[in-house]
Amino acid sequence: MMKSRELPAGEINKMIRVSSISGPSSSTAKGRDIRFAGSRFGWHKLPWKKLSLHVGLVAILMLAIPLFVAISEPGSTPVLASSDWSGVTQAVAAEAVTPAATTNTAAGDAASKELIPAPQPEAKDYPNIGVSSRSVVWIVAQLHLYFGAFVLAVPIFVLLIEWIGVKTGDSRYEAMAHEFMKISATAYAITSLLGGTLAFALFLLYPDFMGYMMRVFGSQTLVYAALFFSESIVVYLYYYSWDALRYGNAKWAHLTLGLLVNVVGLTLMVMSNAWATFMMAPSGVNEVGAVTGNIWQILKGPLWNALNLHRFIANIAFGGAVVGAYAAYRFLSSKTPEEKAHYDWMGYTANFIAILSFLPLPFAGYYLMAEVYAYSQTMGITAMGGILAWLFIVQAVLIGAILLAGNYYLWSGMSRTEGSERYQGYIKYIAFVLVTSFLVWITPHTLILSPAEIRLLGGANHHILGVFGIMPAKNIAVNLMLIFTFLSFQLFRRADKVAVVSWERAGNALMVTIYAVAVFNVVFAGVYYGYFTNTLYKVGSSVMQVASTLTVIISGIILDTYLYKGARILPSHWGKVTNRSQYALFALPVAFTWLMALMGYVRSSVRTHWHVNNIMRDNSPDNFIPAIGYAGNMMTIVTILFIAMVLFVFWVSTLSEKKQLPPESSGQEVGQ
């Protein structure tokens, strides 16, 4: 029996070998050779810290310069003189393209050039390939987004885990970070292929729209391409140099490479986000779509920052969930206790990343929707109160599934720790709150009913359940689910620890008080301001609820950090967890994947019948918002395709660990 979460050195070494031999060029022997070679050449004597800092700064400058040039160059989006945009009426209202509309330093230049409005293609101008163009783009774009989110998110926490490994000296972190990166690097090639396919599909199926987007974003697209090229270089350098730059100062060079991967990756993400937000809330163009601003004004639309924040957090949660599934897959396939221990720990870490990132996500979503409402009330109402409103019931089901699966995994995981019996009694109460809140959340406000059904029900709203259909009830439910999920998480983290600080009782009393006040706040604000005052207070009260939930999360993390400083660690048995719990780790990415498709669909559909909101109308045969069932079927198709491709990535990742034995029967050596 192992005495603590720290595994015996022998087992750790075995685990490291299990994971480190998996890299295409990272056999242990080879890694040693490289280290020896490094020593021979005296690499360790070089001032690596300074060097890596310099290399990092130079690289950032190299990336920043083209970006700065693209941003600062007045009118850097060349206004094409061609007038062959099909369907364009060149006789645009003169006042709409007057120089007065330009409000930037490019005004003089732009005014002297011809301001070309956005093309307005007619139905006949859209190529017909025999299947729905929108469906083709929908599938390819969503798959590209999934993989893009994954490969951009994984290096964020890989870098963090690698750094923790360096700081703690625990080589398990090193091994895990390397293995996560292996999956990400394998998925990177698929991301590129899907990106290329998406670009081809868009240019083929929506030539006028893409022509317009190229005109608006101009040379920024080339900067994007250059960044993508740079990302490819640094991702593979980061992955393949893992063993070559493993110890001492060389490790800092490797961490700098990881930082570079993330800098370039995040820049790529925010640049491509700008295309999506430009379509929703165009900026830097006038009322008819003629470019009047510089690229910075075009990029920095009113929804850009909100979407950047939302996608940044969501990507980490998604990435965590997918690598969690990888760990679960490897756990279920493991043959030895050592392997099981390793992948159990990996699954736990991945789930930790996914759930911790997921907790603040609703607030980032709230911020995004607030910005959408601030930009256009009509757009906000279309999303939340119009034809798309029913989708939020599906969203509730998905988020409920994520939280229930995440909690179930935590509860199951507690069984591997000997000190968990102190907290297991609370699980049933947490489960009750979660399930009750989930049921309230999915209760619809109104139902489409026949007159007979209305009479039977006693009205369009049920006299008891109707109360749960409105936003105040949902807000209470969501916040309680988040608070109690954090409670599960906190209990799980405490399960293997015994606090030794003198103020333990006072600390626990403070934590209980914080929970109690937060729950009271959430319920009181929801009930009193939601049902007994007017709408103005109802909206304002949700801020109080969010603040209460965030207070619990933040104070819980801070308090436990100090409360369990130098705590006595109780034995944990990694690998001693049920197979059933691993399916919770599959449920998370499946629900996340579906949820991303759903929310992406909502975000995109609020433009209704516009390619670029209010500027370039969509006149294609697919310019309608499809019914939820159709959209749901599309999401399922994309999700299944993604799962199949991800399983392929997992399989390819494990393939490199397998080695064919030389044929013994013939006695011949391979190659002879």
Place this chain on the structure above:
Amino acid sequence: MILLRVLGFSLLLTLFFTLVANLLPQVEGDAPKATKVDLSSLTPEKYAAIGDTIFHGKGTCTLCHNERGRAPNIAVLNLADETKKALADANYQGNATDIESYIHESMLKPSAYVVPGFGKKGAPNVSPMPTISKPPIALSAIEINAVIAYLQAKDGNDITVPLPSADAAPAVADNSGGSGDAPAIAATAEEALNKYGCTACHTILDSEADTGPNLKKVGPTLSEEFIRKSIIYPNADITKGYEADIMPDDFAEQMNVKELEMIVKFIRAGGKK
């Protein structure tokens, strides 16, 4: 085997989510379609009917102008009275002289006059209403006049906007959601009560129905304001012994102001003129 199990589990979960999406009401959101209008046979009433369609459809007016208090509930206001009040207000900044020019101005320069209490938060004299001739609503001049015609007709006022000329051949929003006929205004309270089916549930006129309260009996005991509120917000106060959510809550949109007032006065008088 593990691969198959994992695939099967993922597939089942995905199908469950799909099932939920397919169980919900299935509605498609069509893009507005341009419709040609035969101007040679256009009458003021038909023009007002087109305005009705635009008001409740392409114009998206009812997103805010409804009973929820986001903007003045035009459906229950007589715009002739509102125009008088606005033009007499010291805060009025526009140049309108009559109902037509006031409505026109309100749509194109919403901040020329902001009805007290409906300004932007922190800037009470700035209207949150978008200029409806500009995107996203972007109504044409002919469509704007059609909306004015509807707003005049719904209150029983004269339609004063000019009909579009025969050569204009305007494209207006799809009228599939509208009745296609001019709003026929009831001439008397009895006609209005029959028109809106009040007699189906209430004891009033010759009806002895008991689904809703006996209006002949309770009417004289109530104030006009209470009766008006009970028609517009039927669930605001439920008479003991009766259930909520039975009476339709969209009469504010269905009735014009003159009809509503006739009904209110008729009920207050105990079913007598």
